[in-house]
Structure formats: C-alpha cells, structure tokens
Amino acid sequence: MHAPAIAGNSVLLLLRLVLGGLFVFAGSLKIADPQAFAFAIKGYDLLDPVGQGGLMAWLAFALPWTEVISGALLVVGARPRAAATVVAGLLAVFTGGYVSVLARGMSVECGCFGSSEFLCSGPIAACHLVRNGVMLAAAVLLAVGGGGYLAMDAKPAGEPAEDPEDDVM
C-alpha cells in the first residue's frame, strides 16, 4: 500500500473515532435528560410548545437516539459511509437552527452537549457555527472516503471497491 493511502486511511480512522465518539457522548447526555433537551429545542422558538409540544417532545428523543446510533456505528466502523451521512444530516439541521437563532438576534443556549460545553460556551455564537462546520467537513469526508482502517467497508483508500454491495445494510 502506498504511503498516501496509509496516511489517508489513518486520517479517516481518526476522524471516525473522534466524530463518532463525540456524537455518542452528546446523544447519551441528551437521552439521560430528555426534558432538558426538550427545553433546549423549545428555546430555539421554531415550534409552538402548546400546539406542537408532542412533536417537540418526540424530537427530544429522536435526535439524540439518531446521534448515538450513527456515532456508535462510526466508532465501531460499521456502515461508516451511511453513518457519516446521517451525522452530516444532523449537523446540517443543527447548524440551520443556529443560523436561525442568530438571524433573529436571540440569546439561546445550544443544548448540544446537555448542560456540558465542548469548545464553545454560552449562548449560540459564531464559535458554534465554526465548530459545526469543522465537524460537518469531517462527516462529509467520511461519507465520501469511507471509514479508513478497521472499518467494515474495508476498502483501502485509493483502491476501488470490489463488491458493490459491501455497504448494504
């Protein structure tokens, strides 16, 4: 295997572990306290808490479970492209929420890591956009390039896949 391929696979492995681990961590915190995450969703003021309270409550479970499952798949290297695509979709949704909040001049805590904070603190600001942008770039890279070393798609970077169904769930 060529040196660039080795480096590429190593980078993908690292990205997969870090991004997957972060999503498992973030999702677990929210699952442990769905009421707090429901309040965080409410804080974005995108849905009516009276008329759409049921939907908001359901989202407080749906989003973190999706985070945990896709993050765990990334960590173990199963279906890494599909998992990275789901992560990218989640990040796109979250980033859209941030932009909406900033555009309306609101002061809202992101609730991304429960009551914990990762890299950015305080109400949603440019820092959160940059953080999500970096994670989104990593997710897109994984979705395109695969999971790297120890991934179950097992395609060495730089080589075409032999089995077109290798990523079928």
Added chain:
Amino acid sequence: MATAAESGGGLGWLAGTAGIVLAALALATGHWLAVQQGDRPIVLSREAAPPAAGGDTSEEPPGAAVGAAIDAGSESGRSGSSISNSAGLADAMIDAGDAQSGVKTGEGYVGLAGGRALFDEMLTGARPIWFFDTRPTERYDEGAIQFAESMPATRLSRRDGFGYLDALGVGFDDPLVLYCTGGDCSDSENAAILLEQRGYTNITIMTAGYRDWREAGFPTTEGG
C-alpha cells in the same frame, strides 16, 4: 481515495442511511412513549403541565396577587418581559378567583417592584416565601438576590432533581418566586413548568431578572 460512486455502493449507501435513521426513530419512539406514559412525561408549557398528586391545592394564599398588584401601581410596564404588569395583575386576579374555585392556584408574574415586595415580605418572616435563582449555577455563584437559593431548571429535569427542595423543606403550598437573567430568559418558565408538574401550587415568576434587581440597587450577594 475511493468515492461512493466509485465503489458502486450508491444504493447500498442509501439503504444504509435509511436503515440507520429508521432504527434510531424506532428506538426513539419506543423510549418517548415509555416516558410519556410514565410518572414524569415531557412537558413544555404550563398549560400542559397537570399537577401531580403530591401537592395539596387547597386554601393556598395567592402570593402573586400581592406582588402583581404592587407592580401595577408602581410601574407602567416592562418592554421585553414575557408578560406585562397589567397582564400580571390580570393573571393575579384570575389566580385569586381560581384559588376559590380550586381550578388554578398561585400562578402569576410580577415585575421588579412586585418582586421587591415579596422579598420584603420574606424578610418579615410572616410566611415562608422562597426566592429561587433558576440560572445556571455559575451565574448564581457570580451574584444573586440575597437569600435566594440556586435552583437551575436543568437540575429539576433530572430524576433526583427535587431532592434539593425536599432537603430545604419547601412545602408544596409555599410561595416560590422564580427569577433568571431577565428579558427573554426562559429558565424561570421552564422551572415553573416542572414545579407545577411536581405539584407545587404557588409559583410566581419575577419577569424582571437579576440584572434589573442589581441595577435597582436591591440586596444581592455581590460584594460580600
């Protein structure tokens, strides 16, 4: 580096993505249903928070009425508050009426003057009035209303979140005054939702937050 298209797994990628989402949504829905049918369902508005069986809802003094009436007399209204003082008075009057009928008791909103009146009443010790700071603990540690206890809304959402109130000896009928930063902060509202769900019946939200209280020169924990 191989791309999805190069690998020929486009359909597999799509199926995998859909499978992950469906599995997650199935788990989430099961979890959501279990929680909603449990003893602490998710609530997001005070209208949707049925009182729990733990609280005694009878014959409780409408503490908000005192503060709101004072607010209406001394202030012309606060921009940026979720409820104006006139609305707060109306709520307080409704609360007073509902206290008689047993439908709805003790809810209300007060502004700065109303909050100060309740604070002064707390100092007299005539009845147990509790001031709770619902901001994050770090903000409370930086400075809070004098004699206020820290009770972040995020603490109440935990399963053991009410143990702190029990330890303080807060009664279900005691007047509770909640405040956060002020302006459009939602911590007090969220804490009120959870307190009402638990069965606390006499909750007043001071829409003027700590910022207003401090700027008014009222007693705080800052500066010793």
